[in-house]
Amino acid sequence: xxxxxxxxxxxxxxxxxxxxxxxxxxxxxxxxxxxxxxxxxxxxxxxxxxxxxxxxxxxxxxxxxxxxxxxxxxxxxxxxxxxxxxxxxxxxxxxxxxxxxxxxxxxxxxxxxxxxxxxxxxxxxxxxxxxxxxxxxxxxxxxxxxxxxxxxxxxxxxxxxxxxxxxxxxxxxxxxxxxxxxxxxxxxxxxxxxxxxxxxxxxxxxxxxxxxxxxxxxxxxxxxxxxxxxxxxxxxxxxxxxxxxxxxxxxxxxxxxxxxxxxxxxxxxxxxxxxxxxxxxxxxxxxxxxxxxxxxxxxxxxxxxxxxxxxxxxxxxxxxxxxxxxxxxxxxxxxxxxxxxxxxxxxxxxxxxxxxxxxxxxxxxxxxxxxxxxxxxxxxxxxxxxxxxxxxxxxxxxxxxxxxxxxxxxxxxxxxxxxxxxxxxxxxxxxxxxxxxxxxxxxxxxxxxxxxxxxxxxxxxxxxxxxxxxxxxxxxxxxxxxxxxxxxxxxxxxxxxxxxxxxxxxxxxxxxxxxxxxx
Ligand code: GDP
Numbered sequence: 214x215x216x217x218x219x220x221x222x223x224x225x226x227x228x229x230x231x232x233x234x235x236x237x238x239x240x241x242x243x244x245x246x247x248x249x250x251x252x253x254x255x256x257x258x259x260x261x262x263x264x265x266x267x268x269x270x271x272x273x274x275x276x277x278x279x280x281x282x283x284x285x286x287x288x289x290x291x292x293x294x295x296x297x298x299x300x301x302x303x304x305x306x307x308x309x310x311x312x313x314x315x316x317x318x319x320x321x322x323x324x325x326x327x328x329x330x331x332x333x334x335x336x337x338x339x340x341x342x343x344x345x346x347x348x349x350x351x352x353x354x355x356x357x358x359x360x361x362x363x364x365x366x367x368x369x370x371x372x373x374x375x376x377x378x379x380x381x382x383x384x385x386x387x388x389x390x391x392x393x394x395x396x397x398x399x400x401x402x403x404x405x406x407x408x409x410x411x412x413x414x415x416x417x418x419x420x421x422x423x424x425x426x427x428x429x430x431x432x433x434x435x436x437x438x439x440x441x442x443x444x445x446x447x448x449x450x451x452x453x454x455x456x457x458x459x460x461x462x463x464x465x466x467x468x469x470x471x472x473x474x475x476x477x478x479x480x481x482x483x484x485x486x487x488x489x490x491x492x493x494x495x496x497x498x499x500x501x502x503x504x505x506x507x508x509x510x511x512x513x514x515x516x517x518x519x520x521x522x523x524x525x526x527x528x529x530x531x532x533x534x535x536x537x538x539x540x541x542x543x544x545x546x547x548x549x550x551x552x553x554x555x556x557x558x559x560x561x562x563x564x565x566x567x568x569x570x571x572x573x574x575x576x577x578x579x580x581x582x583x584x585x586x587x588x589x590x591x592x593x594x595x596x597x598x599x600x601x602x603x604x605x606x607x608x609x610x611x612x613x614x615x616x617x618x619x620x621x622x623x624x625x626x627x628x629x630x631x632x633x634x635x636x637x638x639x640x641x642x643x644x645x646x647x648x649x650x651x652x653x654x655x656x657x658x659x660x661x662x663x664x665x666x667x668x669x670x671x672x673x674x675x676x677x678x679x680x681x682x683x684x685x686x687x688x689x690x691x692x693x694x695x696x697x698x699x700x701x702x703x704x705x706x707x708x709x710x711x712x713x714x715x716x717x718x719x720x721x722x723x724x725x726x727x728x729x730x731x732x
Pocket of ligand 1: 252
């Protein structure tokens with residue numbers, strides 16, 4: 214997303230009209246390892262944080278506030294897209310702007326792609342900082358050229374991606390970078406009401422042996438106050454103390470302020486939202502409500518999967534297939550993307566969120582779970598832990614050795630998205646001649662097929678006279694002792710069905726759902 218898009222995404226008219234005050238932008242720094250994320254954060258912290266006269270020690274509260282001529286900017290302390298996306302995976306969006314750091318001597322690297330994909334998936338405006346321009350081997354133009362592959366077209370190439378050359382070592386360009394951040398923030402028109410209801414997002418937490426649980430939170434709305442009751446996840450606590458990033462004890466904290474909260478009895482998870490409660494009673498009630506909701510959801514998950522109709526209903530809305538591609542080489546990635554590009558139809562958009570070289574990572578799984586994407590791998594396989602993470606999150610992660618098998622799978626996905634049309638087709642009918650209650654096999658309707666055929670898993674109606682007394686499926690089908698798939702007219706068979714009241718003389722009418730989606 215660019216600065217101009219950011220304005221559209223983030224400026225709800227209501228907020229502008231209501232005179233809600235501006236708030237400082239919250240910025241995260243991402244990029245490939247060793248490209249200088251930490252160095253850039255350190256440089257900004259050293260030069261832009263108004264450290265206390267005594268000692269000048271800042272406190273690690275998960276983020277720090279930089280003072281610039283254009284106002285305050287909050288930097289999240291943990292660089293990297295894993296932290297960013299694990300917060301997003303819990304439904305929170307804490308960063309307003311993502312700085313993608315690219316080393317001028319190294320250009321786009323695998324984690325640069327990942328970082329960009331994560332920021333784009335979150336719809337967060339991106340500023341590119343080309344770092345290490347002090348090096349003799351720096352090649353800023355090459356980086357700008359390479360950025361185009363990632364859909365980040367620099368302004369001087371006619372695009373609208375802001376690119377700032379910097380050196381975290383000499384400090385060159387850092388001032389420009391801060392200015393650009395303020396500019397993008399201004400366009401995004403970030404506002405929050407300090408008088409509104411408090412909510413914040415946990416960026417980190419830990420348990421300190423002496424002090425207890427310390428939660429680092431960035432205030433998103435309202436004002437957080439000492440003494441207040443807070444709810445986070447399924448826990449609540451009372452704020453005993455608040456510490457700001459300079460290590461000062463404070464009494465309250467408004468929007469975009471990073472603070473450390475002392476007062477929870479259990480460490481909350483990064484990405485959890487913290488809200489306030491009027492009193493302890495209300496805090497307890499909120500927690501109880503959440504526990505119930507979670508248990509209900511767990512119960513619902515245990516129930517049978519969607520019915521066909523529900524499935525068709527939900528498929529109707531899906532117009533995009535999100536994919537994360539992983540392959541062994543750049544060549545195979547490009548080949549796959551080339552074929553996929555031709556596969557899009559008017560109805561279905563294939564959206565490759567990330568195309569990377571090498572095995573899928575846990576970061577990919579997080580991205581897939583927040584963006585509802587499928588992960589497809591060619592000639593690379595997921596490690597056990599990544600596989601496990603995917604299974605836990607219910608992410609489709611498939612590996613292929615042959616490109617065309619992968620493409621076939623994509624075809625199936627596209628077809629799945631084309632609002633499949635199913636038609637119920639009559640299969641056949643049978644008369645129940647004998648009801649057998651078998652100790653192991655349960656209830657069996659010994660039947661004679663009079664017309665068409667019966668198939669295992671077919672839909673079934675039980676007719677008694679003119680009345681339908683049961684509707685379900687044929688759960689088992691036997692000829693003598695053998696399980697069979699289908700039994701034709703003129704033959705006898707044993708039919709299993711979940712209907713206890715089956716009687717001699719009942720008629721079984723079978724039908725099946727046929728996919729008649731036009732190819
Ligand atoms: P990170 O993994 O992205 O956090 O990268 P670091 O900040 O740890 O930096 C990796 C290496 O690059 C370190 O040796 C830094 O000293 C060096 N480095 C970072 N920024 C610059 C820079 O602007 N110029 C030069 N010459 N080296 C840099």
